[in-house]
Amino acid sequence: MAFLDWTWSCSDWVLLLLFTGVALYFWGTSNYNHFSKQNVPFVKPLPFVGSMGPSLLRKQYFPQLVMSTYNKLKDHPYGGFFMFKQPVLVLRDLELIKAIAVKDFEYFTDHRSVLPTDAEPVWSRILFALKGQRWRDMRATLSPAFTSSKMKTMFVLLSECCQNFVHFLEQCYQQTQQNECKIEKEGDLLIVEMKDFYTRYTNDVIATAAFGIGVDSLKQPTNEFYMMGQDLTYLGGFRAIKWLAYMAVPKLIQKLRISLMPAHITKFFRSLVLDTIATREREGIVRPDMLQLLMQAKEGTLHEDNSAVNKKMKLEDDDIIAQAVLFFLAGFDTSSTLLCFASYQLAVHPDVQSRLQEEIDETLQEHGGRFTYEAVHSMKYLDMVVSETLRLHPPAPSVDRLCVQPYILKANPPMEIHPGEMLFIPIYALHHDPSYYPDPERFDPERFSDDNKHNINPMTYLPFGVGPRSCIGNRFALMETKLALVYLLSQFTLKVVSRTPVPIRIVQKGFNMSIDGGFWFGLEKRKS
Numbered sequence: 001m002a003f004l005d006w007t008w009s010c011s012d013w014v015l016l017l018l019f020t021g022v023a024l025y026f027w028g029t030s031n032y033n034h035f036s037k038q039n040v041p042f043v044k045p046l047p048f049v050g051s052m053g054p055s056l057l058r059k060q061y062f063p064q065l066v067m068s069t070y071n072k073l074k075d076h077p078y079g080g081f082f083m084f085k086q087p088v089l090v091l092r093d094l095e096l097i098k099a100i101a102v103k104d105f106e107y108f109t110d111h112r113s114v115l116p117t118d119a120e121p122v123w124s125r126i127l128f129a130l131k132g133q134r135w136r137d138m139r140a141t142l143s144p145a146f147t148s149s150k151m152k153t154m155f156v157l158l159s160e161c162c163q164n165f166v167h168f169l170e171q172c173y174q175q176t177q178q179n180e181c182k183i184e185k186e187g188d189l190l191i192v193e194m195k196d197f198y199t200r201y202t203n204d205v206i207a208t209a210a211f212g213i214g215v216d217s218l219k220q221p222t223n224e225f226y227m228m229g230q231d232l233t234y235l236g237g238f239r240a241i242k243w244l245a246y247m248a249v250p251k252l253i254q255k256l257r258i259s260l261m262p263a264h265i266t267k268f269f270r271s272l273v274l275d276t277i278a279t280r281e282r283e284g285i286v287r288p289d290m291l292q293l294l295m296q297a298k299e300g301t302l303h304e305d306n307s308a309v310n311k312k313m314k315l316e317d318d319d320i321i322a323q324a325v326l327f328f329l330a331g332f333d334t335s336s337t338l339l340c341f342a343s344y345q346l347a348v349h350p351d352v353q354s355r356l357q358e359e360i361d362e363t364l365q366e367h368g369g370r371f372t373y374e375a376v377h378s379m380k381y382l383d384m385v386v387s388e389t390l391r392l393h394p395p396a397p398s399v400d401r402l403c404v405q406p407y408i409l410k411a412n413p414p415m416e417i418h419p420g421e422m423l424f425i426p427i428y429a430l431h432h433d434p435s436y437y438p439d440p441e442r443f444d445p446e447r448f449s450d451d452n453k454h455n456i457n458p459m460t461y462l463p464f465g466v467g468p469r470s471c472i473g474n475r476f477a478l479m480e481t482k483l484a485l486v487y488l489l490s491q492f493t494l495k496v497v498s499r500t501p502v503p504i505r506i507v508q509k510g511f512n513m514s515i516d517g518g519f520w521f522g523l524e525k526r527k528s
């Protein structure tokens with residue numbers, strides 16, 4: 001057979017290479033006329049990588065890529081870019097965003113597949129990955145677990161985690177605690193890498209609130225739950241290559257049934273959840289946490305507030321494991337990122353920090369020295385600070401929607417969208433658009449004061465996404481972050497120190513945003 005004949009001449013090999021190169025080029029650019037043939041403006045793609053080049057070369061981090069795409073499409077209600085070979089329609093116009101995500105939601109109910117379903121039987125059951133009716137049923141089943149009254153019952157668990165960290169910091173301050181965490185004492189200050197610190201807090205919060213186990217990751221820095229969480233969210237080395245391959249050629253990865261989630265992690269979380277459920281059932285233990293609510297959903301006894309039992313669907317064990325892990329994945333890094341950026345802004349804006357501390361002190365006094373659920377939720381300035389941090393540094397820079405039924409985009413010019421096509425809502429860019437937020441890079445909590453917040457168009461402020469598919473855990477996330485800030489600032493003041501990077505340079509670590517050099521701050525003990 002000529003193909004296997006090693007006596008091929010040099011020119012034969014050159015021809016073969018040339019042919020392969022040309023064939024690959026055509027494959028790598030095969031659908032790059034997707035937008036041009038419809039006269040839709042788009043960001044020019046490069047072969048294979050589409051518009052992702054600057055992000056892959058680490059010249060632009062994902063929020064910057066979202067921003068530059070949005071700016072390049074200025075003056076258009078929508079436009080295109082390419083995520084590798086996948087054409088993605090970016091929505092700029094606020095009415096279009098509202099139509100896709102809210103009014104005509106039934107045409108765009110799904111996200112693009114986040115994981116190869118065949119290779120990930122547990123992971124493909126997570127709410128975020130579910131599609132169509134199955135998503136509707138699961139969302140309706142889980143929603144009662146996130147109402148205000150359920151948050152109130154979980155408040156006590158979160159307060160315990162906050163008490164643990166304040167106690168730990170006080171011990172470090174008095175140097176009675178040897179710690180393996182990134183906390184050092186320098187003069188009157190504790191020097192703390194807050195990303196590490198807050199990640200341990202949000203990890204403990206999810207451990208107790210979602211998995212029903214108590215861990216203290218500051219006192220036991222290498223506890224198994226924490227280490228598994230780190231492993232789960234580690235996106236370096238070979239794992240990064242697998243994820244990139246999945247984004248570039250999802251069908252091939254699906255076909256090869258390559259698993260993106262290491263089996264030992266799935267095994268750990270599976271036995272953790274199943275053992276806890278078995279112990280609770282055996283010993284009749286009832287605990288005010290998400291696992292208990294998932295167990296009730298499985299039994300069909302989970303109540304909507306003030307209404308009947310939700311009987312939308314029966315959960316299987318794998319569904320429960322999947323949702324518990326999702327709460328962990330969706331919650332712990334996003335919330336710790338929010339806490340880090342809030343701390344940064346407070347440290348570099350001491351006037352804002354003092355005003356917030358005054359509010360905390362007064363509220364504490366009014367509530368008899370106790371941080372109750374009502375006390376934390378009554379703090380208006382705290383809400384303004386957290387809202388402005390979420391505007392300036394949204395942990396999710398964009399969200400996607402997948403078209404599930406043919407749709408005509410009612411814009412000038414109109415556009416036909418077909419099932420399987422993907423759309424993007426550029427959260428980060430909307431939050432930084434000067435026509436919606438004057439002087440957008442300035443940290444100004446006043447934008448969210450009672451007098452000003454009515455000027456904000458709801459479609460320009462989307463830290464938790466938008467419409468029926470928005471974040472189910474937003475109340476929980478806000479409670480967890482506000483409570484941590486209240487506990488911390490009632491005892492300590494955040495200070496800029498020589499290791500604090502000012503101004504910050506955003507970098508991407510794994511799924512989330514961080515800053516170059518780490519979130520180093522000084523903590524000064526407040527005089528009582």
Ligand code: HEM
Binds near residue numbers: 395464472
């Ligand atoms: C500051 C913290 C958080 C931020 C900024 C955030 C943001 C988001 C965003 C942008 C989405 C996609 C929404 C959309 O497509 O419109 C989302 C979805 C989701 N989030 Fe969060 N989230 C946070 C914390 C949490 C927490 C603590 C939990 C659970 C305990 C959670 C659970 C979920 C789930 C389950 C979904 C998928 C919802 C669905 O597909 O129906 N999130 N989140």
